[in-house]
Amino acid sequence: MSKVKVAFVGMTHLGLNSAAAAAVRGHDVVGFDPDQALVSRLSEGNLPVAEPGLDDAVANHRDLLRFSSSLEDVRAADVVYVAPDVPTDDEGTADVQPVRSLVEMVSPVLKPGATLVVLSQVQPGFCVSLDLPGDMLFYQVETLVFGQALDRALNPERYIVGCSAPEQPLPDQYQALLESYDCPILPMKYESAELAKIAINCCLVASVTTANTLAELCEGIGADWSEIVPALRLDRRIGQHSYIVPGLGISGGNLERDLAAVVRMGAAAGTDTSSIAAAISNSRYRKNWVLRQLHDKVLHAGTKPQIGVLGIAYKKDTASVKNSPSVGLMLALQGYNIVAFDPVAKLPNEIDQATVELAESALAVADNSDVVVIMTPWDEFSKIAPAELIKRMKGKLLIDPFAVIDGKLAHMAGLEYHTLGIR
Amino acid sequence: MALEHTNPEPGLPQRVVLIGAGGFVGQVLTAQLEAADTTVVALSSKDVDLAADGADVALSSFLKEGDAVVVLAAITPDKGRGVEPFIKNINIASNIAKALSASNPSHVIYLSSDAVYSMDEALVNEDTPAEATDLYGAMHLSRELIFKSEVKAPVAVLRPTLIFGAADTHNSYGPNRLRRMARDKGAITLFGGGEETRDHIFVNDVAALIGEVLAHRSQGLLNIATGQSLSYLDLAEMVAGQFSENVEVKLTDRQNPITYRKFDVVELHKAFPKFAFTPVEKGLADAHAGMLAGAE
Numbered sequence: 001m002s003k004v005k006v007a008f009v010g011m012t013h014l015g016l017n018s019a020a021a022a023a024v025r026g027h028d029v030v031g032f033d034p035d036q037a038l039v040s041r042l043s044e045g046n047l048p049v050a051e052p053g054l055d056d057a058v059a060n061h062r063d064l065l066r067f068s069s070s071l072e073d074v075r076a077a078d079v080v081y082v083a084p085d086v087p088t089d090d091e092g093t094a095d096v097q098p099v100r101s102l103v104e105m106v107s108p109v110l111k112p113g114a115t116l117v118v119l120s121q122v123q124p125g126f127c128v129s130l131d132l133p134g135d136m137l138f139y140q141v142e143t144l145v146f147g148q149a150l151d152r153a154l155n156p157e158r159y160i161v162g163c164s165a166p167e168q169p170l171p172d173q174y175q176a177l178l179e180s181y182d183c184p185i186l187p188m189k190y191e192s193a194e195l196a197k198i199a200i201n202c203c204l205v206a207s208v209t210t211a212n213t214l215a216e217l218c219e220g221i222g223a224d225w226s227e228i229v230p231a232l233r234l235d236r237r238i239g240q241h242s243y244i245v246p247g248l249g250i251s252g253g254n255l256e257r258d259l260a261a262v263v264r265m266g267a268a269a270g271t272d273t274s275s276i277a278a279a280i281s282n283s284r285y286r287k288n289w290v291l292r293q294l295h296d297k298v299l300h301a302g303t304k305p306q307i308g309v310l311g312i313a314y315k316k317d318t319a320s321v322k323n324s325p326s327v328g329l330m331l332a333l334q335g336y337n338i339v340a341f342d343p344v345a346k347l348p349n350e351i352d353q354a355t356v357e358l359a360e361s362a363l364a365v366a367d368n369s370d371v372v373v374i375m376t377p378w379d380e381f382s383k384i385a386p387a388e389l390i391k392r393m394k395g396k397l398l399i400d401p402f403a404v405i406d407g408k409l410a411h412m413a414g415l416e417y418h419t420l421g422i423r
Numbered sequence: 424m425a426l427e428h429t430n431p432e433p434g435l436p437q438r439v440v441l442i443g444a445g446g447f448v449g450q451v452l453t454a455q456l457e458a459a460d461t462t463v464v465a466l467s468s469k470d471v472d473l474a475a476d477g478a479d480v481a482l483s484s485f486l487k488e489g490d491a492v493v494v495l496a497a498i499t500p501d502k503g504r505g506v507e508p509f510i511k512n513i514n515i516a517s518n519i520a521k522a523l524s525a526s527n528p529s530h531v532i533y534l535s536s537d538a539v540y541s542m543d544e545a546l547v548n549e550d551t552p553a554e555a556t557d558l559y560g561a562m563h564l565s566r567e568l569i570f571k572s573e574v575k576a577p578v579a580v581l582r583p584t585l586i587f588g589a590a591d592t593h594n595s596y597g598p599n600r601l602r603r604m605a606r607d608k609g610a611i612t613l614f615g616g617g618e619e620t621r622d623h624i625f626v627n628d629v630a631a632l633i634g635e636v637l638a639h640r641s642q643g644l645l646n647i648a649t650g651q652s653l654s655y656l657d658l659a660e661m662v663a664g665q666f667s668e669n670v671e672v673k674l675t676d677r678q679n680p681i682t683y684r685k686f687d688v689v690e691l692h693k694a695f696p697k698f699a700f701t702p703v704e705k706g707l708a709d710a711h712a713g714m715l716a717g718a719e
Contacts, residue, residue: 285689288689291689291693292689292692299692300699300702302697332693336696
């Protein structure tokens with residue numbers, strides 16, 4: 001395998017994990033960011049994001065991975081990825097200006113024959129709008145999953161590559177880099193690749209929305225969604241890895257952004273996007289499942305219970321709280337006594353810090369709580385013994401949407417247990 | 424737009440004008456606000472004929488700058504659902520809006536109706552598109568738009584589900600009519616098997632929620648419902664159970680398709696996290712006691 005000189009511009013969650021993966025694959029990697037403080041921090045091994053395996057990957061490949069805020073280091077690379085964060089507003093509209101700015105910053109300094117690859121997700125039409133030479137500019141679809149970012153960067157299912165001329169071979173160094181990951185490479189038009197990323201997310205959302213809708217129906221009619229899931233997975237058309245575990249709506253920001261983009265593009269193109277709009281509406285509805293449970297089961301009595309909240313992050317193995325159901329729940333419970341714990345994530349500023357007491361440990365959340373809610377399915381929460389939980393609680397209500405704790409054990413311990421998809 | 428509070432700290436306004444205070448909700452609201460030491464200007468049709476020409480001028484004489492105003496006045500569907508009450512109701516709203524526009528209130532609440540939603544929608548929340556299927560629903564939707572467009576102060580639009588309580592005069596198909604059937608005929612006769620589900624809210628809760636909206640000077644849209652739906656069969660049996668003598672619940676051949684209605688009241692929970700609804704059993708018992716005491 002030939003070693004390729006690669007630079008990643010923008011030491012974001014995406015950029016850092018992708019850079020670490022390229023080093024693990026044996027390439028000569030520079031992680032560039034204009035923020036010198038961030039580069040110093042990275043150089044000391046103090047990583048700003050938490051991902052399984054990332055700390056070790058960076059520490060064990062210091063000979064191949066270095067961090068820099070000098071454009072000279074970018075100039076030396078044969079393949080330069082641009083991977084800044086793309087912020088979205090409350091309507092899910094993406095602001096791609098950071099991508100454009102970095103492209104404008106680095107494209108003049110590239111050495112002749114170098115390849116520039118946009119890795120951040122952009123809306124269809126973006127690459128064409130950059131007006132750069134077609135043999136220089138490519139778009140590569142990222143499929144970052146928080147909590148699995150390094151693994152997915154190391155072992156991609158395939159590479160989707162947006163090109164000016166898909167029928168032409170890719171530049172040699174870029175081809176060599178991609179081939180080192182040993183997966184199919186799918187060149188296609190810029191617009192197709194840009195839309196492919198959105199298409200992937202729409203398919204995931206369709207599965208999630210179906211699961212969420214039918215899981216709630218299970219709760220209404222006495223069926224058990226967890227019994228149905230294995231049957232669906234054995235259907236080849238649905239598949240082993242399909243997104244059919246019920247959840248609390250769509251979080252994290254990226255899927256919401258893509259749904260909003262489809263509705264917007266559909267309106268402009270005169271396309272019926274009502275199924276996508278329905279998924280958005282369903283997600284909004286699902287986010288409040290726990291709040292409904294709390295009002296139905298305990299808050300309707302007008303008392304002032306203490307509510308223990310396990311988990312703040314929007315999903316496990318991440319510190320991100322963007323659109324987190326846990327944060328949404330705590331905002332809707334202002335005025336109640338809340339005790340919360342998360343292994344990594346912090347309370348965001350939008351929550352009045354004075355109203356939520358942070359516990360020292362997961363179990364400490366249970367102390368004197370009338371109800372405990374598990375809002376993020378961190379692995380460590382699954383190790384909590386239901387008998388220990390009920391011993392420390394004042395009440396006995398456990399709301400565990402993601403079934404982190406075994407429902408049967410919880411019942412045996414005397415807890416009143418509620419999870420998604422089962423009455 | 425879901426409900427948004429404009430008062431940093433809740434507190435009832437000093438003076439509240441109730442337009443349509445003589446009605447079912449108005450009477451309970453007047454009592455609740457007065458019990459909370461708020462000055463209530465309770466206007467009924469005896470004070471001003473809102474449908475008459477020049478009613479805006481007559482109404483203006485009761486209004487002061489800075490008032491909080493609750494608009495409850497409407498010709499209800501038991502008095503007809505046709506074109507005439509529709510036009511009269513629009514004229515009433517037009518006159519009220521003119522008076523409000525001239526008097527510069529601090530806050531306006533309009534009590535609309537869930538009739539603005541189509542019965543094809545089984546699960547309703549504030550995002551559900553308003554799609555009135557009769558003139559009564561269209562009237563409320565039109566009046567919502569009239570107040571929102573003509574009033575400069577924050578406007579809260581409240582869309583209540585079926586309201587019950589002892590003094591209800593409307594006699595729509597709900598707890599009040601079932602109770603009166605039981606009292607007058609010793610039996611409750613349901614449409615079909617009583618399979619339809621509806622959300623019934625106790626009038627005291629409606630008045631208390633209007634009080635909350637006043638105290639928070641909220642603006643935007645909120646459905647006023649409990650989030651709990653009951654079938655008419657279950658409801659009839661609960662109403663029948665209030666009577667000491669045996670009351671038969673009679674089912675009939677179904678003439679119309681079954682429709683369901685359930686409210687997702689998350690927005691209400693978020694707006695007023697600590698609001699606790701009166702359990703339906705208690706509300707029914709209260710209404711029953713009211714009937715025995717001669718309230719109806």
